[in-house]
Amino acid sequence: MGEADEGHENALVYGQRMRALFEACGRPPDVTQKRLAAALFIAEGTLSRYLAGKRIAPERILDLFIAFLADHGQPLDDRERTGLHELREEAQRTSSQPAVRLAYTQGVVRKLRAEVAQLIQEQEQERAVRQARERAAAADLAEERGLRRAEADAADKELEAAREELDRERVRAERQEAATAEELVSLRSRLTVAEQERGRLVELVRVQEKKLRDAASYSRGIEDDYSRVREKAADLARELATVRHQVEMLNAEQVHPTAAHVLRLAGAPGELRVTPTVSAPETPAAIASQQTTGTPAVPPPRRNTPSGERRPPGRLRARWTGFPNDREASNRRRRRRVLMLVAAVAALSVGVARWPGEHRDATADLYAPACAVASPLQEGCVVHEKGQVTDKHSEGSDPPDLDLTILHESGHSATYTVGGDIYNAAQHGSTADLKIWKGRVTAITVAGKTDRQPADLDWPEIWTALLIGLGTALSGYTLLRWRRGPNQMSVIGILFAAAWTGLVAAISLGVTTLLALLGGAAFWLFGAAIAAVFIGIE
Template identity: 25%
Template structure:
């Protein structure tokens, strides 16, 4: 404490600093008795007519009622209210002071409470005119290590004394309390010391406390720097170098180059190096000594104007201009980004349209190719049938030609000669109507022999079509037992697969409601079969669709893997999840079952199911694909089995879909799709055999 008192006294009586007369500075070191100290302090306060400066360095404690007490040598901490000097008492003494400026500097713990005590608690303003208070800390003050206490002042007082002795570069000749405070605060905080506090009434903070030893004296150095820059540029002007060309070479504005060349602004080191290079390019470069002189003058001028108010104002003006330019560039960038985003969206839409057009043309080409192949097959069949008709026509013409040709005589063979001899034999006996035998020999001419008939090839049978073969199979009922058994087995297997698929989907649909989230141990072991896994998602859009009676709220979100889904949610969840909200997605077997955000949640019931319409319809379509060809044969066994099996499977699967998809909810279009698909399956399986039976 003695070092702090001595240091403060030295700057007060120093003629080059505060300049107070030595006889007007009183030091009361280590006062012991409060009963003698208070009268002495009152006497000094009441007899100081002009400026009163009160400095205290010591310990400060807080009474139970919150008052600040300044301790003396014999202060008993347990009886501080009677053995220490309360700051409330100091305030009362200052109220009786005739001085127009009253400055109080406290270097103690909890001294910040003095700033509040100087103000009237009821009125919120001070009763003391022209009062200035400077406190070291609101809480505990920094304590100098014990080994250094003998040779130095306290931390707060040491920084204050050094600030007064070094001054503030660029500040006026006299430094006021208000001018010293920000620099003192910066020095304390930079050293890791507590933040000080100040309080002032009227114009007490404008009192010139000390001379500024670092008053600005660098005008001559700046002038020399400006002359050196002007002379260097003059050599370049002789070779055609202008300020405009120099500004373009240095990528600077013309105003900035003019300021640097005149010395009004200190050029950065990089700009000076580029300036020297530009002079070299124009054939008027400076030698090393001249460059070094300009660099030294630049450093001296920079040090001289480090705190020059004019330089600060110029820099602030440049800073404002640069901020305005940054804002303009940012605005232009935002417009460009918006335009780019719009162009990107339009390009994506056009790409999607073109892709759709290409896909549609591909489908049309594929359909045309299939139609062409069908026409070619039909044309081939027609040509084959035409060839068969042509062959039959040639055969018929050949037969007709042979039938219409005249008979040709030929030599009779032995059988014909024998028959002729018998017919010519006498006494041939004939039967008459009366039963009398008459013998009449008569000559019989030998019959002309018939020409030998050639053998003709049998007419080829026409090829039966598949429709004819089906009609034959329907009439004969010749479907084999192996075919029946195989078709029946395939139908039963497909029906069993459909039942198992529905059962598994129904179990999975309600199993997740009884499961908890996966633990870290389960995730590390990849054992997530019986728990819910979590992943992060982001809400990207939300919408409301309203009709006369109800409103439907939807939220669109994107998973961490880029997958996008749209869910029906409640109004509370819709209102609480704007675009950009981070969501927690709970999944079960790869299907998202719940999404949460804070206390809000949306469930799977109104959205996704574990079984799609395609999975529901596929087994019955396959079963129909196996059964329909056999039913079309007209076999009564398949007709009877199908008529029994098809309505049962259709009605059963429809009831199962009701349980899985909650069809009473209007959002579940999949239920309607499933019902229509099952009706079509039943019609495809049952109508053909029934129609065929009616036709028979």
């Protein structure tokens, strides 16, 4: 009862003949496939495959099928029964399945043995009734036995060949099973690598989400600063409107010839001062002009002053130093500078307090222990992974970027920018030792040369560097220009100081030696001196 080849001609003819006889037997509900399957003691799905020619119904099933047809009014005569069995035998004989052919061979053997038994029985009967023809029949029987024995031997040989073919099929199946097992091991290894890669991607997503949160917080801080600047600009606009109103009021006043007040701008930018002027003695021409026009004559300016105004004595000038709100404006500027100094010290304090923690996180791989199991996603330990240099090339010039392409033992390849020593020592096929900390390659060693890979700055580190740079620049600006207003050069100086200090703070996060820290301090002092010169320029 083995499976036949799909679409095999003899199996299809045999199945179609059985289906035709079954459909001619009767109509539902008396005759259904379910009742036929129950009568044949098989499953309904097996019956469907028999009738479709996908499987070959054996002799026992065929006999039950013929009996079912006879019970339901469709008996078969000897010719149809013989033809149906011949179709079965031909389908079994031409099947590509060894088990089916073996069943066919066993059926032939049983048939031959049944025929031999029948012949023996007939001989015994003939021996009882035909004593006279016993010798002649014995000779014929012996000859017939020889032929049958030869056929039986041939059938035995075919059976043995079928058994050998079954053994070969079993060996092939075992080999295929072994290959499947190897493929399963390979798939499991790839699944492990994929899970590790998934963990790395999850970690990257977490870092990116943290960066997005930090960026959103930084954006909100900028918006708050912008709102405060807008409020300050509104206050300045209101003060400017007040000053303009006062100027208009002063311009509208009538100036008496003997006590004229001249409005002039003096002192610091934005500070208005009104200086009274003492008029010269009235001349006859001035008196005549006054009487003719009805307007008091303004005396001519003295030539000893560049602005043409007559300066009052020092005591009187001290009394007219400005409007009453000049002192309030000076107090506001002083308060703003104090607040700026407090904000600068606060920003510098927060940045300096955060710097050791960021520096510790940036250099934690130097002091972490080695992992017991080589997994790139383990926390708190360093993984050492082997790799092989597959390519080396340089890009650009003065100086060029030196790149090494390394194939990791996990299967993926990556390109790293390295220093000149390790680049010159590396060759195609050289073994590389990769030091991995939290999924990131922090150091590469090839032929005894080691190169540290700098980490990308994340938002907390950038925020710390910005706080230090901004606090330092504002502190220096406030102290150097405490009594002087801003100008273009001082703005350039404060921007340069903030950028310079932030850059030095960001670079020093990865510094691990005292000598390098001292060099960074000297580097910062050089830039700070330049910024101080710019801030102090009038």
